[in-house]
Amino acid sequence: xxxxxxxxxxxxxxxxxxxxxxxxxxxxxxxxxxxxxxxxxxxxxxxxxxxxxxxxxxxxxxxxxxxxxxxxxxxxxxxxxxxxxxxxxxxxxxxxxxxxxxxxxxxxxxxxxxxxxxxxxxxxxxxxxxxxxxxxxxxxxxxxxxxxxxxxxxxxxxxxxxxxxxxxxxxxxxxxxxxxxxxxxxxxxxxxxxxxxxxxxxxxxxxxxxxxxxxxxxxxxxxxxxxxxxxxxxxxxxxxxxxxxxxxxxxxxxxxxxxxxxxxxxxxxxxxxxxxxxxxxxxxxxxxxxxxxxxxxxxxxxxxxxxxxxxxxxxxxxxxxxxxxxxxxxxxxxx
Amino acid sequence: xxxxxxxxxxxxxxxxxxxxxxxxxxxxxxxxxxxxxxxxxxxxxxxxxxxxxxxxxxxxxxxxxxxxxxxxxxxxxxxxxxxxxxxxxxxxxxxxxxxxxxxxxxxxxxxxxxxxxxxxxxxxxxxxxxxxxxxxxxxxxxxxxxxxxxxxxxxxxxxxxxxxxxxxxxxxxxxxxxxxxxxxxxxxxxxxxxxxxxxxxxxxxxxxxxxxxxxxxxxxxxxxxxxxxxxxxxxxxxxxxxxxxxxxxxxxxxxxxxxxxxxxxxxxxxxxxxxxxxxxxxxxxxxxxxxxxxxxxxxxxxxxxxxxxxxxxxxxxxxxxxxxxxxxxxxxxxxxxxxxxxxxxxxxxxxxxxxxxxxxxxxxxxxxxxxxxxxxxxxxxxxxxxxxxxxxxxxxxxxxxxxxxxxxxxxxxxxxx
Numbered sequence: 001x002x003x004x005x006x007x008x009x010x011x012x013x014x015x016x017x018x019x020x021x022x023x024x025x026x027x028x029x030x031x032x033x034x035x036x037x038x039x040x041x042x043x044x045x046x047x048x049x050x051x052x053x054x055x056x057x058x059x060x061x062x063x064x065x066x067x068x069x070x071x072x073x074x075x076x077x078x079x080x081x082x083x084x085x086x087x088x089x090x091x092x093x094x095x096x097x098x099x100x101x102x103x104x105x106x107x108x109x110x111x112x113x114x115x116x117x118x119x120x121x122x123x124x125x126x127x128x129x130x131x132x133x134x135x136x137x138x139x140x141x142x143x144x145x146x147x148x149x150x151x152x153x154x155x156x157x158x159x160x161x162x163x164x165x166x167x168x169x170x171x172x173x174x175x176x177x178x179x180x181x182x183x184x185x186x187x188x189x190x191x192x193x194x195x196x197x198x199x200x201x202x203x204x205x206x207x208x209x210x211x212x213x214x215x216x217x218x219x220x221x222x223x224x225x226x227x228x229x230x231x232x233x234x235x236x237x238x239x240x241x242x243x244x245x246x247x248x249x250x251x252x253x254x255x256x257x258x259x260x261x262x263x264x265x266x267x268x269x270x271x272x273x274x275x276x277x278x279x280x281x282x283x284x285x286x287x288x289x290x291x292x293x294x295x296x297x298x299x300x301x302x303x304x305x306x307x308x309x310x311x312x313x314x315x316x317x318x319x320x321x322x323x324x325x326x327x328x329x330x331x332x333x334x335x
Numbered sequence: 336x337x338x339x340x341x342x343x344x345x346x347x348x349x350x351x352x353x354x355x356x357x358x359x360x361x362x363x364x365x366x367x368x369x370x371x372x373x374x375x376x377x378x379x380x381x382x383x384x385x386x387x388x389x390x391x392x393x394x395x396x397x398x399x400x401x402x403x404x405x406x407x408x409x410x411x412x413x414x415x416x417x418x419x420x421x422x423x424x425x426x427x428x429x430x431x432x433x434x435x436x437x438x439x440x441x442x443x444x445x446x447x448x449x450x451x452x453x454x455x456x457x458x459x460x461x462x463x464x465x466x467x468x469x470x471x472x473x474x475x476x477x478x479x480x481x482x483x484x485x486x487x488x489x490x491x492x493x494x495x496x497x498x499x500x501x502x503x504x505x506x507x508x509x510x511x512x513x514x515x516x517x518x519x520x521x522x523x524x525x526x527x528x529x530x531x532x533x534x535x536x537x538x539x540x541x542x543x544x545x546x547x548x549x550x551x552x553x554x555x556x557x558x559x560x561x562x563x564x565x566x567x568x569x570x571x572x573x574x575x576x577x578x579x580x581x582x583x584x585x586x587x588x589x590x591x592x593x594x595x596x597x598x599x600x601x602x603x604x605x606x607x608x609x610x611x612x613x614x615x616x617x618x619x620x621x622x623x624x625x626x627x628x629x630x631x632x633x634x635x636x637x638x639x640x641x642x643x644x645x646x647x648x649x650x651x652x653x654x655x656x657x658x659x660x661x662x663x664x665x666x667x668x669x670x671x672x673x674x675x676x677x678x679x680x681x682x683x684x685x686x687x688x689x690x691x692x693x694x695x696x697x698x699x700x701x702x703x704x705x706x707x708x709x710x711x712x713x714x715x716x717x718x719x720x721x722x723x724x725x726x727x728x729x730x731x732x733x734x735x736x737x738x739x740x741x742x743x744x745x746x747x748x749x750x751x752x
Contacts, residue, residue: 030357031589031663047351054559054595055526055587083525086561121446121720123508125524276742305746307735311446312497312505312720316728316750 001197002189003174006148007037007113010155011075013201015045021159022067023050025060025077025113034079035115035174057087061112065095068110068164075159081116081168082128095164096139108164111155116144117225117272118304118318119172119182123311129224129273129304134166135250135282141165141206142249146173146227147194150247153204161206170224178225179232180320209253211260215242218266218331221257221283223249226270226319233324241268241328249279257283258290265296266331272319275303302327354591358661362671367647369673372399372620373406380634384612391603391613394647397622402683408626416690422463422621423685425483426455426678427699431707432478432488433652436495436509439711440656444719445495445509449475453651453669456621456677457582459483464628465518465550472520472533473552475510476582484517488710498718498725504733505726527553527560530579534570537577537635548576548635555602556587559595563605567643571609574640578631579611581643582618584650589663606643618646619674621681647674728752 001009014021023038029052032039041050053060057078064074078084084091091112098108118127134142143158143165145151151169158165172178176188177195189195212227217239222230223246234241242260246252261267267287269280284299302319310317355363375395378387397409404412414422433450440448451458458479465471471480481491493500495509503513503521513521520536523529533551540547553563558581570577581602585592596602606613612634616627624646631642651669653660660666685691718724729752732743739747 026587027589029351030353034588034657047353048349051351052590052594054597055556055590056559056561058561059559085525123506123511123524125508275746305732305750306743307731308506310506310731311508312501312725313728313731316731316752 001148001195002176003145003148003151003169004035004037006152006197007155007169008039008041009197010152010159011038011041012044014075014156014159015041015049017201018073020071020073021049022072022074023077024053024074026053026055026079028052028077033077035171037113038077057083057085058090061087061090061095064110064112065090065098065108068108069098069106073109073159075111075113078112078114080126081114081130082125084114084130088133091134091140091164091166092137096137099163100139107162109162111158111165111167113155113167113169115171115174116168117170117172118309118314119178119225121311121314122309124308127309129168129271131168131249131271132273132277132279135279139164141251142168143206143247144168144170144224144249145247146170146212146224146245147177147192148189148197149194150204150210150245152197153202154206154247156201157203157206160203165206168224172225173228177228180229180318180324181232182315182318182320204247206248207251207253209247209256210245211256212243212245213241215240215264217241217264218268218328219244219257219260219264220268220270220328221246222270223247224272226272229319229321229324230270233321234328236321237325237328239328239332252286254286254290257287261287261291262294265294267291267295267299268324268327268331269299269301270319270324271303273304274306275301276306278303297331300327300331352593354593354664356665356668358663358665360665362665362668364671364673367673369394370396372396373409375406375408377407377630380630380637380639382612384607384610387612388607391607391615392600394615394617395623395627396617396620397626398620398680398684402680402687404622404684408623412622412626416688418463419681419685419688420690422460422625423678423681423691424699424703425459425479426621426681427703428488428707429455429459429479429482430678431704432482432491435707435711436492437656439495439719440509443721444715445497446720447509447656448495449510449655450652451476451478453672453677454582454584454618454648455479456624456681457618457646457648460621460624461550461580461628464625464632465548468518468547469549470518470520470533470536470547471550471552472529472536473522474529474554474557474582475522475524476554477552478510478512481512481514481517481519484519486514486517486519488707489714492711492714493717496714496719498714498723500714500717501726504730526557527562530566531562531569534566534575534577534641537575538569538573541573541576546636548578548632550578550580552580552582554587555581555583555585555592556590556595558602558605567606567609567611570641571611574638576635576638577641578628578635579606579641579643581645582648583645584648586650586654586660586664588654588658601645603643603645611641611643613643613645615645615647617674618648619677619680621677622684649674
């Protein structure tokens with residue numbers, strides 16, 4: 001199953017189980033979404049359960065908050081994460097704080113899905129990774145799946161969660177795992193173990209990381225596309241790295257992170273998003289605070305350069321396996 | 336007074352608008368009411384908005400079926416033969432340009448493309464209503480503004496190919512052009528953001544006692560964005576010298592225009608609640624677009640404030656190379672569109688005027704295609720997305736700030752550039 005199919009499956013099952021689950025966004029109704037994640041849902045559940053909206057991200061999220069306050073379970077789609085900004089006020093000032101400011105009288109059990117990340121020559125308007133803009137907002141949960149299996153399990157858990165969840169879908173992973181070697185043939189999810197997705201109702205708990213690959217020399221903290229790039233980078237460097245797939249950035253599974261770093265004594269943090277004030281800074285701070293006496297080298301980061309996402313220089317910008325390998329080697333050289 | 340009892344009302348239901356037809360059904364535009372060319376009045380530009388409300392609910396048309404320019408909006412256009420031939424040529428240039436770039440995208444010479452098929456008249460004609468120094472804030476489907484301002488085709492191709500001659504240095508998606516000199520503001524790609532910026536630019540011109548005006552552009556779908564509504568309130572409040580253009584091409588990717596329009600009769604009518612005079616115009620009629628553009632420009636230049644114009648047209652092609660419109664609308668729908676082909680309509684006018692012929696048209700098509708192909712060869716000799724001369728990766732770090740801060744310089748060194 002592809003990640004697109006896994007997301008559609010999760011939505012389908014959630015809508016079938018719970019008539020409160022309502023899916024809407026730009027082009028998601030009749031057409032089924034520009035990435036096809038909602039294909040067939042309108043036909044199956046009718047136009048008031050899955051529908052097209054005006055092009056207004058503020059409207060989509062704001063209406064979602066109102067529906068959630070009414071008692072429904074909206075799962076809204078922002079067509080690209082790069083188009084989220086008009087909705088940011090509704091997300092930050094409203095969705096995230098509704099429970100707090102009403103002392104639990106009103107709540108916002110809403111999921112905001114959005115394709116994120118680069119690797120498709122989408123330039124600055126179809127490539128961004130804005131996760132740190134959400135993890136900095138208290139009251140939100142932020143989830144980034146790295147496989148069809150994770151996408152289904154985490155999305156179903158997000159829909160059932162009582163609080164607003166930002167669900168970032170790495171679009172480069174929609175149709176296959178991507179290890180960062182853009183010039184090699186594309187692999188399909190059907191040839192990957194994590195393309196196997198449990199049937200029926202299936203959740204993976206939010207706030208739980210998974211060890212994507214066990215190892216002993218160094219811990220790599222990654223999420224989304226970079227989980228795969230981390231592994232190809234470790235292979236390129238010939239280093240026995242333990243790759244942690246965070247899955248949920250907030251709340252963070254600090255226990256899994258610290259157990260690994262205490263074991264390996266070294267930590268590399270990866271993300272596609274720009275470096276400065278990225279989520280990696282939070283991870284680095286936590287790791288040094290929790291594992292200081294176990295660390296044999298400073299926590300290192302590999303991230304997108306601090307420029308807007310360029311078009312022609314996609315692969316000079318994208319933090320690929322070569323940069324990961326180099327950083328891993330450097331980490332192991334530190335005494 | 337007694338309050339209504341809870342729980343005794345009729346069950347409510349939600350309205351989800353649907354287009355007239357879907358794939359597999361027969362195209363039907365009978366709901367589009369089209370007045371005969373030449374029949375809509377042309378008020379003085381000083382007219383108060385509430386005196387001309389009717390113009391937001393009709394369609395201003397100049398070219399009739401016989402190719403004649405008729406009615407009050409034709410009078411006063413006073414175009415020379417050379418003007419008309421230039422207009423035809425601009426549209427005839429845009430069409431093969433689009434066709435060649437679409438093929439180039441399929442050949443993977445670029446990543447993406449967006450064509451204008453059926454909408455050529457709007458940007459090509461409107462540009463001729465502006466003066467040098469005026470500024471357009473376009474969307475991704477107004478390349479005619481550049482062509483009608485004599486911007487070099489090869490430079491446009493360089494941008495589409497992200498090659499070494501790309502004026503924006505390979506940073507932007509294809510068709511996101513930028514040319515201050517040609518009155519073309521840098522395209523964002525985030526929808527509607529430019530609309531309020533155009534109002535701000537116009538306010539800046541007025542504050543400075545300048546004589547320049549601005550033109551904002553948006554599609555039917557994006558009028559749903561808050562930026563559109565912010566633009567209308569600012570333009571209305573400050574009487575900004577701006578023309579607020581809405582290109583209603585019926586489709587926002589897969590979403591029909593009724594979703595953004597809602598219960599309003601027309602997009603032009605959006606202006607009325609803000610006290611902004613609004614015109615609704617045949618977007619496939621080169622002369623009607625030009626006449627309406629000039630009327631609005633005159634209002635702006637006479638300090639009478641903003642004008643909103645809705646161009647009624649049809650997006651004959653896909654939204655972009657990533658889109659397949661047959662999944663959501665009948666494949667034959669564009670042929671059924673009642674306002675015709677903008678190129679052929681102007682061609683027929685020139686023939687009726689006796690300055691053009693079908694033979695010359697066919698000959699011109701071949702000549703223009705040869706010119707476009709020659710420019711394309713030159714552009715491709717420089718480079719395309721994956722081959723040839725491309726901007727240096729070192730450039731990637733420039734222009735984030737006027738002066739490169741130390742952390743970016745460090746990163747550039749780390750990247751090896």
